[in-house]
Amino acid sequence: MVSLAAIGYPMPVADLLLCQCNAIYEREVLVCIRRGARTVDEVGDECDAGTGCGSCRGAIKTMIEEEQQRKGEHSLPPELLALPLFARNKSPKK
Numbered sequence: 044m045v046s047l048a049a050i051g052y053p054m055p056v057a058d059l060l061l062c063q064c065n066a067i068y069e070r071e072v073l074v075c076i077r078r079g080a081r082t083v084d085e086v087g088d089e090c091d092a093g094t095g096c097g098s099c100r101g102a103i104k105t106m107i108e109e110e111q112q113r114k115g116e117h118s119l120p121p122e123l124l125a126l127p128l129f130a131r132n133k134s135p136k137k
């Protein structure tokens with residue numbers, strides 16, 4: 044198991060039991076997502092969350108969507124960042 048801190052992310056405030064069937068906590072699911080799992084099945088392949096009764100699959104899907112949204116909020120395609128609109132003003136206005 045890789046910790047969030049090891050891959051450059053702060054630890055969540057609370058670590059809730061997400062998948063009761065397999066005793067998987069939210070933190071473990073988040074690590075799977077941040078390591079590249081993009082679907083509920085991929086998370087299940089990584090850590091077994093969602094592979095029992097299935098009642099936690101909706102929560103896992105929500106976590107995936109929130110993480111994708113969070114990533115999207117903090118990154119722009121390099122082509123956009125190269126536009127003058129996003130260029131930093133290096134000299135003060137006169």
Ligand code: FES
Nearest residue numbers: 062064095096097
């Ligand atoms: S609670 Fe996660 S599969 Fe049952």
